[in-house]
Amino acid sequence: MGRLQKILIPFLGLVLAFWFYSARENFKPEMLKGKRVIVTGASTGIGEQMAYHLARMGSHILITARTEAKLQKVVERCLELGAASARYVSGTMEDMAFAEHVVKEAETLLGGLDMLILNHVGTSYFGYFNGDVGHVRKLLEINFLSYVAMTTSALPMLKESEGSIVVVSSMAGKVGFPFTVPYSATKFALDGFFSSLRQEFSIQSVNVSITLCILGFIDTGKISAVRSSCEEPSVTSAASPALRLPLPPTLRCHLCFSSRPAVARVHAKHPLLSPPPKSGPKTNFSPRATQNQPPPVRCTFHWSKWKCRPPASH
């Protein structure tokens, strides 16, 4: 009975989870043809790629983010790929008035809305929680409140078209994971809001679907520079899978050393580490990372780049 409980129950749980989360294969690209779609955070990464997919399927696309130059290029590419129409609105989601303005633009330019894809995400750090409450508040505004504001403004149009809301979230919004405290909090908030709203729609027979996308790590090219900072390729691949994450150099160096102490050549790409010699034989360790110790610096990862500073002198 004990063994049955230990094996059968988790197995049944896994089967149920798989069944619950596996999508039914009834999707057809024609379903998106001519549909009016907003994609937020579409100047780079996953949002940009979603815009291209929608373009190939012939949708009317309205994209948004802060960087106008990038949005212009994405719009051009969408038109090349076959979008029924493609436009952009640039601005920051820190401002709720801007979030609502984007939805109003869809009404004016597209005459309604079939799908709202909420994907943008503000810059945060990858490291221990630093106690900055202001940062948590700002991130909640960008990653959560603007999603709420856009949903609220878009609801009348979505009800009319019996459309859909797609919210891009993360495993970090389902499971507590170290080094992403503010980010994770914003993603948990999305789950609370949209999962509850879905229940209310069901009770009220509101025919607007809500899909929460729970993504694991997706390499959008931003962190490849960080990943390559363990110089020896065999070290990277032999080490724990965690090494493929954007760990702070200190932690990453620990992992490099603990996985292959004798051969690890460490050159973390951050300003306080000396680079290895450009020519000549490579030394086993860079000068600042001797005696299997990580360099004496504190680093946080701001999604795309490291911010490092020496420890405070006592």
Ligand SMILES: NC(=O)C1=CN([C@@H]2O[C@H](COP(=O)(O)OP(=O)(O)OC[C@H]3O[C@@H](n4cnc5c(N)ncnc54)[C@H](OP(=O)(O)O)[C@@H]3O)[C@@H](O)[C@H]2O)C=CC1
């Ligand atoms: N990549 C990953 O491994 C994972 C990603 N996700 C989720 O997927 C989604 C997309 O992630 P990803 O493509 O990696 O992110 P990126 O950092 O590549 O893109 C973020 C987008 O948001 C925009 N943005 C950032 N700040 C603001 C702001 N203040 N106002 C308006 N727009 C803003 C950026 O454009 P601009 O700077 O021009 O404003 C950009 O278009 C996010 O919701 C993320 O949480 C989930 C799990 C894993």
Ligand SMILES: CC(C)CCC[C@@H](C)[C@H]1CC[C@H]2[C@@H]3C(=O)C=C4C[C@@H](O)CC[C@]4(C)[C@H]3CC[C@]12C
């Ligand atoms: C059950 C757990 C062990 C699962 C752990 C999953 C971990 C490894 C996954 C879950 C969510 C992932 C992060 C994420 O959502 C978004 C971003 C932003 C992007 O610009 C850079 C990568 C980053 C930090 C991802 C890093 C890897 C994370 C922490």
